[in-house]
Amino acid sequence: MTALRGWNLARIRALVLVPFLAIVLALVTGAVIMILSSPLVDGFDLTLPITAYVALFRGAFGSFDAIVETLTEASPLILAGFAVGIGFKAGLFNIGAQGQFLVGALTATATALALDDASPAIAIPASLIAGMAGGLLYGAIPGVLKAFSGAHEVVTTIMLNYVAIFIVSYFISGPLRGENVTYSRTDDIHAASLPIILGDDGHLGILLAALAVPIVWWFLYRSTIGFEVRTTGANSEAARYAGMNPRWLIIFTMALCGLFAGLAGATQILGEVGYMPASFSTTIGFDAIAVALLGRANPVGILFAGLLFGAMQAGSGAMQIQAGIPFQMVSVLQAVILFFLTAEVLVRRVFRVRQAAEGLGEIGNLSESYAQRP
Amino acid sequence: MTTEPTAPDTGATTSTPPASPPPLEMRGITKRYPGVTANDGIDLEVRAGEIHALLGENGAGKTTLMNVLYGLAVPDAGEIRLFGEPVTITSPHDAIDRGISMVHQHFMLVPVLTVAENILLGEEPMRGPILLDRAGARERIRELGARFGWEIDPDRQVGQLSVGWQQRVEILKALYRDAKVLILDEPTAVLTPQETREIFDVLRRLRDEGYAIVFISHKLYEVLEVADRITVIRRGKVVGQRVPAKTDEEDLAELMVGREVQLTVDRGTSHPSDPVLAVENLHVRDDRGQEVVHGVSFSLRAGEIFGIAGVAGNGQDELVEALIGLRKPASGSVQLAGKDVTGAGPRQLHRAGVGFVPGDRHRFGLVLSFPLTDNLVLNDYYHAPYSRGLVRNDAAILRDAEAMIAQYDVRTPSATVTTSTLSGGNQQKVVVAREFEGDLKLLVLDQPTRGLDVGSIEFIHRQAIARRDSGVGILLVSAELDEVLELSDRIGVMYRGAIVAVVDGRGADREAVGLLMATGGKAPAAEAQEVAS
């Protein structure tokens, strides 16, 4: 099978080399920022980056618990990463993973609360499915808008992200507000809480994310619909000639993206938080964009990118405590990685890499379609 | 009304060479693009007060030459002189500064801006350092229009104007810039005969006012009608220069199309049997809603190759798209082996036995970022044996892909390499392999060998003949007359959206067909009259 997909060492090297170098350059840039900003804390310190990165690494991989924490942080990033990455494959830029994540979290929470007296065997799958369904429907909205009116998904999904915040706020501070709570949040979820499968905190979400990787890979590369999705993204005219239905595929793909974001939201509530607050502050849906870009929209790439960013999240606490480096350094590193990935020319010049550019897999320039008229 | 504020003060006669150096001289212009020499040592001299026609087929290198002159392309060799003075032109800005203006084949107008804004863009009259002098601009544009008796509304949005009026705006744009050398790239391509006539009047006037005018065209009667001198180029080289009085359409057609016929494939004898395709009174509109195919009818039998010859842009693209299901015909009917398939989609037609090899393989034919395997099953991926339900059967895909690669001699390291890494010829073989396979009734070949090397061309031609002999009806559409002549059993000539003549393909007279392509078969005099009257 591997031979069929054309995976060989040279191809993998071509795909991985630039992201790897981008990560290296980002770590160097991060180090420079730390050194330059060190006078703000305890005076100029050249060794601060080493302390910080060692703490970051230990916090992410230094113990069994740390590794579990990395996996727990990574799993929603991977799931939400698919919400963006599958869109990329179809030539769609889904900035709305955040909104789909929130709506999925909300529908999962509502279902979990309704089934709080049921047995976990019913409550857990029902809540997860509700989360996926919520995300799916919310993701389908920009798909329908694009397919039938040509409204570009980038703007509509940005707007829907904010609408989602208010939907969540309304339901959690209104109908779903808990009885014995001091601020706007739901009661604790019991029956639908995801079981711990690894260490002290490693919940079922890890398994779901791990399972999602082969499923998405299978869908994209082994199923006929996945082939249609990829063909539409790579050459929509050829897709039309091949008898595919671009309109339907846009809606389908956006809904599928929403499903994964919704699942990410559901696992986060059911496995991690245990209840839903009205102002659920998370950036997972946005980080997912970085995950999908770094993973080059490839399921395996997204797995590794999600693990990398998950590790950074997991280690950021240790970095903050042991080296005094605020956790936001993780966002800085993410952004700088993406910068070097995008400004690939720069990376090639720095490292004198001379190999054919391998872009975002099969996707082209997405914002080209921004002003496209229906 | 006939104040001439902008016309250069040069001799206005057309017959005697001017004493002063000519406004434009190009010497030995060579421009190479990867794989093709678009201009190969071209010389061109344009005098003040003359309309100099640049005649050549599509792709002969006319537009490249003018892009070089206009600073849009950098020549690899050669020299440009303006009024005897050698110049280097590296941007349109340079060209405009030196008095060169160009009316592009595809109008360079901003649809949402007004007539006035489009005309003065880049050379804006100012009122102070920041604000535009809009009143002054309006006035100047009205005056400029009045010179030709045009009532121009400077405040109309250009996007709302008819094509003919947009053309006028383009011309005013050039005149507004105090041009001395005026280039018009196929200015009549989109005009009605009346509009064409009017443009010719304008050009003659401008000539009389002393402008040096380059008129680019592939239409013989137009060139004969309006030009003072004619330079013919073919495949990037100047092949002759003529004066209208001492030439005729036959002569020009021969120069333009060339004589050399390279018979590379023995086409053998064909044995046409039952009709596979019957097209009846087909009307098709283009993307802008203009009807570009006007009631085409023809039929095609199994085991024959029907060639459609014609200069590009005479409705062939839309006809082909209608036949393969990418475009819904406005009216008329298409029958495939006796069954009505009018308005059927591409998948339905493919199932019914229609294969299609496009010239623009990067657009419809291939997904370049996919491996060969995927491209080889691009329109069969959804059914057995390539899929079972919703699951692809990669083993079957690989097996058949490798078989096709072997059978069609696609040179590739493996069936799974990314298609973009193959050469153009091998890419096209992938398309051919896919489209020639299966239970075919009709093959539509649209410029199937465009841009390919000789070996690939020969291969594809031989495959087409093999398919013909196996009983497939083949529709070959090509702007390459040689290709049509070489392969077709019958040839239909398409001109302005209609098939104007059908001739026997064997022993067809190349010049006669060329003339039909260029004139539509009306007597040259009648055609000229239609334009001039």
Next chain:
Amino acid sequence: MEVLYDIPVIGLLIQFVAYLGTHLPVIAPIIVAAAVPVVLGALCGFMNERSGVVNIGIEGMMLTSAFVAWWVASLVHGFIPASSSSLPFGITIPLLVGLVAAILAACLVSAVHAWLSITVRADQIISGTIINIFAFGITGYLNLLISQEAPTSAGSFKSLAMPSAITDLPIVGWLIESFLAVGPIALTMLISVIVLQVLLHRSRWGLRTKAVGEHPKAAETVGIDVIRLRYRNVILGGIFAGLAGAYLTIEFGSAFQGGMTNGRGFIALAALIFGRYTPIGAFGAALLFASSVGIERLIRFVPPEGQLGDILTSIPLEVYEALPYIITIVVLAGFVGRSIPPAADGKPYERESRAA
């Protein structure tokens, strides 16, 4: 008046108008204050998108400059503490330096966006995303580092004092007060809207910008340097993002919090789209958006009485807050008066001579 209130449906509408009318002087300053950063952000977007560059990084640019304005002003304040200023608008050297630094920072970020979008010809939406993530990270990071030392704020610009003779004028008095008795950045916003609107339609710059955003090739054939114009506009657009950020930390407020722009950059984008890519339209859209926030506050704190009150309070307050975003989607989808982006928006430009 009371008679009219009893007419079915229309009566309620009249009641609503009267309710707003009574309280408008109270909520008008809230509306204006909410609109200022949104309008300025939209002007940044205007400079970008009109010349053909999509910018979804306005949020990040605003956040960066909000931080820089506050931080630099505090730093300078540490060296030259300005107690109180007798200058109009309460201008002090720290505030002025902070403002300039904020503008420069936003222009620098814009320059990166320009380089990625125009020279590298990268995906412009990805470029904007990078800016947003980076701004969120770096400002949060530095803010946390700095807060350990807790610098003293340099305060904020003051509103222009209007003589009471003017503000006491009936009807227009509060209008003048809420729109003109404002700080220097808000006033700059008002002036910028008018100036840019005029420049767009009456100046050479405006004409060329429109041409480059719609049909760059046509612009190049008449000798306009598309690349240079795009660079200039994108970088200059940073000025407005800089002003928007500075408004939050040295005019409207006087402190910085992580992520404090809170989506205003995206509302700015929405206002620009809803305002059909014109400064005046974006201004109107931003006011409308801000009004829905103002009305939400009003209903929350002073709900109307009677039937109208019942109806208004029965609508979830979140609906008012979500309204700007929903309106934008509706407009974008063309349900009411479609807003069409410049034709070349988002497409990197490649010169013919190189492309051929």
